[in-house]
Amino acid sequence: MRFDVLTLFPQMVRNAMNVSVTGRAIEDGLIDFGVHDIREYSDNKHRNVDDTPYGGGAGMVMSPGPIVRCLEALRAETGHMHTVLLSPAGRVFDQSVAAEYALLPGITFICGRYEGVDERVGAWVDEKLSIGDFVLTGGELGALVAMDATARLLPGVLGNDESSIDESWSQGLVEYPQYTRPRNFRGHCVPDVLLNGNHAAIAQWRRLQSLTRTKTDRPDRWSEQDLSLDDKKLLET
Ligand SMILES: C[S@@+](CC[C@H](N)C(=O)[O-])C[C@H]1O[C@@H](n2cnc3c(N)ncnc32)[C@H](O)[C@@H]1O
Numbered sequence: 001m002r003f004d005v006l007t008l009f010p011q012m013v014r015n016a017m018n019v020s021v022t023g024r025a026i027e028d029g030l031i032d033f034g035v036h037d038i039r040e041y042s043d044n045k046h047r048n049v050d051d052t053p054y055g056g057g058a059g060m061v062m063s064p065g066p067i068v069r070c071l072e073a074l075r076a077e078t079g080h081m082h083t084v085l086l087s088p089a090g091r092v093f094d095q096s097v098a099a100e101y102a103l104l105p106g107i108t109f110i111c112g113r114y115e116g117v118d119e120r121v122g123a124w125v126d127e128k129l130s131i132g133d134f135v136l137t138g139g140e141l142g143a144l145v146a147m148d149a150t151a152r153l154l155p156g157v158l159g160n161d162e163s164s165i166d167e168s169w170s171q172g173l174v175e176y177p178q179y180t181r182p183r184n185f186r187g188h189c190v191p192d193v194l195l196n197g198n199h200a201a202i203a204q205w206r207r208l209q210s211l212t213r214t215k216t217d218r219p220d221r222w223s224e225q226d227l228s229l230d231d232k233k234l235l236e237t
Contacts, residue, residue: 001030001031001032001102001104001105001106001107001150001151001154002031002032002033002034002078002081002105002106002107003017003031003032003033003034003106003107003109003147003150003151004033004034004035004036004074004078004081004106004107004108004109005034005035005036005108005109005111005140005143005147006036006038006067006070006071006074006108006109006110006111007035007036007037007038007111007138007139007140007143008037008038008039008049008111008113008138009111009113009138009140010035010036010037012140013035013111013140013143013144014035016144017033017144017147021148021151021152021157021158022147022148022151022157025151025154025156025157028156030154030155030156030157031151031154031157032106034074034078036070036073036074037070038062038066038067038070039066040070041065041066041067041069041070041073042065042066043065043066043069048063049062049063049066049067050062050063050113050114051063053115057115058115059114059115060114060115061114061115061116061117061118062112062113062114062116062117062118062121063118064117064118064120064121067110067117067118067121067124068121068124071083071108071110071124074108078106081104081105081106081107081108082101082104082106082107082108082126082127083107083108083110083124083125083126083127084107084108084109084110084125084126084127084128084129084143084146085110085112085117085121085122085125085127085128085129085139086109086110086111086112086128086129086130086131086139086142086143087112087116087117087128087129087130087139088130088133088134088135088136089128089130090127090128090129090130091127091128091129091130092130092131092132092133093129093130093131093132093142093145093146093149094169095149095168095169095170096169097129097146098146098149098150098153099153101146101150102150102153102154107146107147107150109139109142109143109146109147110125110139111138111139111140111142111143112138112139113137113138113139129142129146130142131145131146152164172214172221172224172225173210173211173213173214173221173225174210174213174214174217174218175210176205176206176207176209176210176213177209177213179191179194183195191205193205204234207231207234208234208235208237211227211231211234211235212235
């Protein structure tokens, strides 16, 4: 899969992607990763990429020209990849969007800055994507969030591919609690069920924990659960 990011802050995006799991995936060739400096596509000697808003108002708006020229140069090399404009007004990113993205051959992210991007750039994008109902200073963190969550769903990116199947939101629930050594940490003990080697009992305990934690901590997601008969029985125990 390929990820391309159009940004005014290439170093910020490179620095974050080139470490840990995503860094290794890039090194191993599991992800093709490109960062493209929108400023290089400015058409004036001051390398401006923004201008004052028509109609007045605070701040500056990113001009359409540099963004679209940057996108066209990229598309001339890679073809048209699914193109995402980061925006607080977009579809809200979650695990199901990450799963959808992981099936694509590539994604191009366009990161806004300042007061945002000239509306007409919308004609060149496939969707607007938000990472939550708050306002960031730029789209780079949004693109990084989406790339990180998507990358870990790609075959071979995590050491153990099972890791991404059995974790929060992969089945609409939060994950069960995890413990490691020591068995007793300052009086807080690991639940006995995890120590007895009874795999069926452990699986049942974990499922119940996932269900109850989702119900208690995420009532907003609990209401959408379509529980199996086994889950209903487990909750009644
Ligand atoms: C300061 S914001 C612009 C906010 C815009 N004036 C508004 O009120 O909707 C600058 C850029 O940050 C990015 N951004 C801000 N919040 C975001 C969010 N929640 N999700 C995704 N991108 C976001 C977008 O690319 C946006 O163009």
